[in-house]
Amino acid sequence: MIDLTNETWRSNRFGGSEKKRTLIYEGKTxxxxxxxxxRSTKRTMLSYINNQFSEHIxxxxxxxxxxxxxxxxxxxxxxxxxxxEKVVVACELFCQNGEGNLIEFSRFLLxxxxxxxxxxxxxxxxxxxxxxxxxxxxxxKIKDYFWNMFVVDAFIGNGDRHLDxxxxxxxxxxxxxPAPVYDCGSSLSPLKSDHEKTFLLEDGNTFKREEYNLNSVxxxxxxxxxxxxxxxxxxxxxxxxxxxxxxxxxxxxxxxxNFIDRTEGLSDVSKTYMKKSLMMxxxxxxxxxxKRCSEKGHALVRGGGR
Numbered sequence: 001m002i003d004l005t006n007e008t009w010r011s012n013r014f015g016g017s018e019k020k021r022t023l024i025y026e027g028k029t030x031x032x033x034x035x036x037x038x039r040s041t042k043r044t045m046l047s048y049i050n051n052q053f054s055e056h057i058x059x060x061x062x063x064x065x066x067x068x069x070x071x072x073x074x075x076x077x078x079x080x081x082x083x084x085e086k087v088v089v090a091c092e093l094f095c096q097n098g099e100g101n102l103i104e105f106s107r108f109l110l111x112x113x114x115x116x117x118x119x120x121x122x123x124x125x126x127x128x129x130x131x132x133x134x135x136x137x138x139x140x141k142i143k144d145y146f147w148n149m150f151v152v153d154a155f156i157g158n159g160d161r162h163l164d165x166x167x168x169x170x171x172x173x174x175x176x177x178p179a180p181v182y183d184c185g186s187s188l189s190p191l192k193s194d195h196e197k198t199f200l201l202e203d204g205n206t207f208k209r210e211e212y213n214l215n216s217v218x219x220x221x222x223x224x225x226x227x228x229x230x231x232x233x234x235x236x237x238x239x240x241x242x243x244x245x246x247x248x249x250x251x252x253x254x255x256x257x258n259f260i261d262r263t264e265g266l267s268d269v270s271k272t273y274m275k276k277s278l279m280m281x282x283x284x285x286x287x288x289x290x291k292r293c294s295e296k297g298h299a300l301v302r303g304g305g306r
Contacts (some may be wrong), residue, residue, distance in 0.1 A: 001264045002075040004032065004088065023090060030090040033185070034079060050192075051185035052089035053266050057259065057274070058156050058184025059091075064255050065248045067148060068180040070094070074265060087265045094179060100171045102179050106163035108133055121162055123220040123235075136176055142168065145178035147241035153187070153216065154227040155249055155281055160186035162217045188274050197273040211277040212284060227281075231289040239293045246290040249282055 008024040014031050023030040036049050055072060062069035071092040078085050094102050108129050126146060130139050146166075153161050165183040168176040189197070189211070200207040216225040234242060257275050260266070 001087070002073070004075045004077040004090070005085075025090065029093045029096055031093060032075075032077070032088050032090045034077070034086055034088050049185075049190050050270070051190040052087055053263065053270070054188040054190040055089045055091065055183075055185040057263060058158065058187040059181065060259055061156055061256055062149075062152055062181045062184070064252045064259065065152060065245060067152065067245075068178075069184075070180050070182040074263070076265075091182065094182075095169065098172075100169045102167050103170050103176070104164045104167040105129075107167075108135070109163065121218055123218050123225070126163075126218075127237075135174075136168075138177070142176070142178055143237060144241065144244075147237050148245050149181060150216070150238065151241050151245040151286070152181075152249075154214075154231065155278065155286060156184065156187035157189065157211065157214050157277060157281065158184060158187035159215055160217050189277065192273070194267050194269040197269050201269070201273060201276065207276070208280065211280055214281075228285050231285050232292070234289065234293070239296070242286070242289050242293050246286045249286060253279070253282065 004023060004025070010022040010024060010029075012021050014020040014022070019034040019036055021032045021034070023032045033052055033055060035052055052074065056074050059069040059072050073090050075088055075090055076085055077088045094100075105126070109125065127143070130136065130143050130146070136142060149161065149166060161183075166181065167179045169179045170176050192200075200210055212228055214227055216227060216230075218225050220230070230238065231242070256278065260271050260274050263271070
């Protein structure tokens with residue numbers, strides 16, 4: 001694993017919850033995320049959040065599925081504040097040559113100055129902005145991007161794809177296209193210690209409760225979305241995304257497991273836990289949803305589209 005301690009560092013230019021630094025490495029600029037101390041009021045055996053591994057593996061899962069995602073790599077670095085060595089994740093910044101700018105999707109909601117209602121993290125608000133924003137040209141492409149990302153987030157168990165955690169690239173001529181996926185640090189159970197994972201791996205019922213009953217950050221029809229529920233009766237745009245993405249997930253399963261196994265610094269318990277949780281959501285949520293969508297499509301064809 002690369003040691004970044006003596007590489008070229010710049011002042012931090014990033015916000016968000018994690019501790020970050022700016023790195024210049026091999027001619028490119030990176031945002032480096034350090035593991036944060038756990039701040040939860042709940043009792044936990046975990047001293048630091050393991051989101052550096054979730055970030056790296058989550059982004060690579062998207063790429064395994066043919067969806068552009070931020071380039072990342074894991075490294076070690078001595079924290080300049082406490083002089084302790086940490087495993088960190090370096091995330092390559094977008095548009096380093098001035099070819100555009102990343103615009104977080106939350107900015108488009110703020111652009112709606114005529115609305116009397118404050119827009120929130122709901123599917124309805126996202127779709128309304130995509131439909132009516134005068135700034136966006138290829139609305140269907142962006143809509144497909146959102147739902148493709150939603151399917152993969154269900155697979156990796158991401159409950160924090162909020163409106164600052166995805167966005168669009170604006171080119172100098174004012175056109176927008178989907179940005180590579182980024183900010184996957186809340187996926188793949190970053191707040192569970194190896195001790196907890198060992199217990200859950202031995203207790204199938206509790207494991208299922210923890211890794212199956214996951215919710216999205218979004219709400220729809222006034223209700224919090226649970227992945228396993230919405231995939232039983234998906235809206236049409238999600239149905240199409242299921243048919244696009246789930247076959248890729250099935251095909252890439254061995255490749256994804258192999259990538260997890262080769263991840264340096266990740267414990268064997270965490271590797272086993274990640275692979276088992278991914279397999280469960282694939283087998284119990286995604287593949288049954290694909291089967292239902294395919295059967296529904298065949299029924300519509302046989303019935304003449306009624």
